[in-house]
């Protein structure tokens with residue numbers, strides 16, 4: 003097995019094997035860009051190590067051979083006492099996991115080669131000893147689990163002795179002393195001396211990178227980002243170049259476009275006389291990349307040239323890490339850069355304009371989750387709110403919440419249902435849980451590429467970073483800004499687009515994208531790159547998609563909004579929602595009716611109300627189909643809770659009051675009580691048990707359609723029977739409904755279809771029979787998931803899903819995204835067998851999955867005709883249906 007690839011052997015398409023970083027280093031090498039020589043140990047080697055606990059056979063020899071070649075190329079040997087080669091050992095998985103895994107720099111330094119390094123650096127002893135102490139620190143912490151604070155304390159100690167707070171004030175002697183102190187810390191914790199054999203250093207570092215794949219924070223991050231747990235990481239061994247050799251050296255990051263807005267220009271941060279990790283950690287304040295032009299014009303021009311080449315080559319926004327070693331530019335990393343949702347749309351539009359991609363490709367470059375983010379509300383600032391600080395808009399959105407200062411407190415308060423803003427000087431991977439729990443993240447240090455910024459963008463969480471007017475005291479749980487002191491629990495509002503921080507609760511307003519969907523902004527005339535890009539891509543998605551998109555709506559207002567958002571009909575009108583509020587009493591009367599006359603009276607009172615409901619909706623959806631589902635919920639939902647009622651009646655009896663009516667109610671509630679209401683008297687069962695109920699609804703629907711037609715409104719009602727498991731149930735309802743429709747609509751042009759939900763597994767498995775009696779199917783994937791898995795949809799999420807997610811039994815709740823293998827198989831069978839029995843059978847889905855991006859792709863693949871989802875998900879479903887088609 004080939005476990006090691008030289009950079010010249012790989013390319014950007016080998017991310018599975020070489021990880022993202024390794025594949026892109028190879029690509030840049032082959033493009034002729036100045037990449038320090040090196041090699042990549044594959045993810046296969048990592049997986050083998052993680053499976054067996056030992057390096058796979060042959061790996062050690064392959065590393066030796068590539069190391070020899072690297073030494074040859076550099077003309078230096080690892081650990082050499084005169085002219086040593088140093089390498090970095092860097093993780094790099096297929097998907098970027100910023101800061102989650104390990105890196106060790108300066109491997110190859112020991113008591114002898116530190117002298118050679120000093121000679122290489124023209125006698126710069128200070129640099130050599132600083133490099134050595136960094137190695138012991140990083141190696142100790144990441145490879146041998148020595149507590150990092152011990153090294154920090156030792157460093158602080160030396161600085162204090164010097165009366166300084168800046169590392170740069172320490173001289174070579176100070177740092178040599180620090181190396182001794184570090185070695186003592188190392189041996190105290192590990193029970194051994196710091197390894198002097200460079201090959202041993204390398205092997206242990208590689209092993210530590212392998213193991214960091216399963217570090218807790220990496221596991222949490224993968225779960226969040228839905229990155230599969232079994233990919234493993236590659237390891238890149240790269241010849242060291244140094245950005246900390248003096249003022250003519252430095253390190254930085256660059257983006258080929260603004261990753262927040264998508265604007266073209268020069269975006270990045272530069273830090274002179276520093277090593278790469280200093281920038282990413284946000285420890286020292288960087289300068290804008292433009293300043294490099296003044297500092298080192300020739301490196302700057304060269305960098306801009308490479309940036310343009312990379313962007314053309316990748317046909318996308320790239321981000322870049324680079325180092326300048328004494329005026330020589332080195333490219334250390336590139337990748338197609340992460341970006342905000344807004345930037346994704348804007349850049350996709352720009353690249354189409356530039357002729358680099360076509361509109362189909364532009365559709366692939368954006369997704370429904372991003373569109374959903376852009377539909378978030380934003381701050382309304384005309385209430386006299388003044389920002390107290392301005393940081394960097396690191397990840398957009400408008401977040402309001404109570405200030406907390408630690409990850410643990412964020413988790414705790416969020417668990418109590420509070421909205422919190424996590425405030426930190428800077429974040430590190432240990433803050434991950436708090437970042438997940440918080441509404442937003444606010445830091446006083448670090449740029450657009452700091453840990454907080456990168457991770458928040460990845461999570462789609464609002465973040466303002468580098469708000470350096472904030473003076474944060476974490477132990478005291480407070481910060482001061484603009485002369486005011488803010489303590490834990492005070493409310494702040496942060497705007498991740500502008501970077502502004504406000505005290506108190508700023509009101510929020512709808513986003514521009516929502517206003518566009520609402521028809522308030524004209525994309526043809528507006529000067530807003532985002533709205534124009536969204537319009538263009540949505541238009542293309544609509545032109546491409548095969549799936550129609552309907553909405554779930556039970557009021558005229560919802561129907562109207564969904565229609566503005568692009569819905570092409572109603573896929574589910576839940577009529578039980580029309581029986582709540584002051585109509586509940588009418589339903590109670592119906593249930594408690596002692597004889598047919600009482601029942602008839604109750605139904606007669608409901609009929610006109612229902613008719614008016616349907617007319618309102620038909621009017622809003624003029625010309626489009628409306629699927630009306632006959633009443634579904636368990637009847638007891640309309641009655642008072644049994645225990646409370648029993649107590650009330652007993653108390654009233656005790657007082658000697660007349661309780662005849664209450665007793666009757668109690669008896670009815672007792673009679674109807676079910677241990678498992680979700681599997682009880684609901685849906686079609688109810689229609690078969692309570693005479694006249696479905697008939698009343700069918701009559702109301704048909705009368706509404708006839709009346710609408712008379713008024714010139716074109717309605718296309720589709721009556722849907724819920725919870726059918728056997729064709730006989732449907733046939734019974736259908737026979738009665740057809741009579742009423744003929745009676746009411748006979749002679750008019752109104753046509754009413756009758757179909758069924760497929761939401762009971764038995765219905766899916768007997769779909770061929772059921773299709774004989776149904777003009778359409780609509781998959782109720784909520785109940786299909788509930789009954790297919792045997793998971794109570796109302797209970798499981800809190801009860802045990804966390805454990806299932808933790809164990810990876812599924813990566814996402816099957817109520818959120820369709821379980822394609824199991825529940826999806828039921829959908830597939832029903833679709834195939836239903837259509838075989840009745841060619842042209844109309845198929846849709848109306849469970850929550852209809853608005854979930856991955857599920858939309860599945861329903862497209864299965865060949866459904868439409869998905870139906872809540873009004874706000876309609877644009878998301880349109881976009882994803884388009885993406886599924888190209």
Ligand code: PEP
Nearest residue numbers: 761782783784785848849
């Ligand atoms: C379903 O079960 O998927 C469905 C749409 O019906 P409800 O959610 O109302 O049970």
Ligand code: MG
Nearest residue numbers: 761782784785
């Ligand atoms: Mg259902």
